[in-house]
Amino acid sequence: VTTKDPLNVIERYRWLLYFENANLKIITDMVRDEDGVVNFSAGVDLVEKLVRDYQYNFEILISCGDVKNAQQKCDSRQLKGRFSITNYDDKVEQFLNFK
Numbered sequence: 001v002t003t004k005d006p007l008n009v010i011e012r013y014r015w016l017l018y019f020e021n022a023n024l025k026i027i028t029d030m031v032r033d034e035d036g037v038v039n040f041s042a043g044v045d046l047v048e049k050l051v052r053d054y055q056y057n058f059e060i061l062i063s064c065g066d067v068k069n070a071q072q073k074c075d076s077r078q079l080k081g082r083f084s085i086t087n088y089d090d091k092v093e094q095f096l097n098f099k
Contacts, residue, residue, distance in 0.1 A: 041073050
């Protein structure tokens with residue numbers, strides 16, 4: 001629902017990040033209404049926090065309408081990690097089904 005929600009879960013179960021075979025996956029929308037304000041870079045914000053603050057090294061998928069814009073936002077923050085960006089529903093489904 002918000003960017004804070006998955007971060008709270010990761011904080012609570014941080015020990016899972018140390019298992020290479022945990023096969024955790026996170027999917028996020030690019031745009032979210034957070035506390036009554038539309039955050040147009042919510043997906044990138046989440047990726048940035050996970051990668052930089054938690055050294056999260058599992059897969060993350062950003063689902064959005066404008067892949068080019070999302071990629072530019074990631075590039076401008078110099079984000080590196082195991083994340084991808086899509087605007088295709090079938091890619092989201094494959095990701096959720098671990099394919």
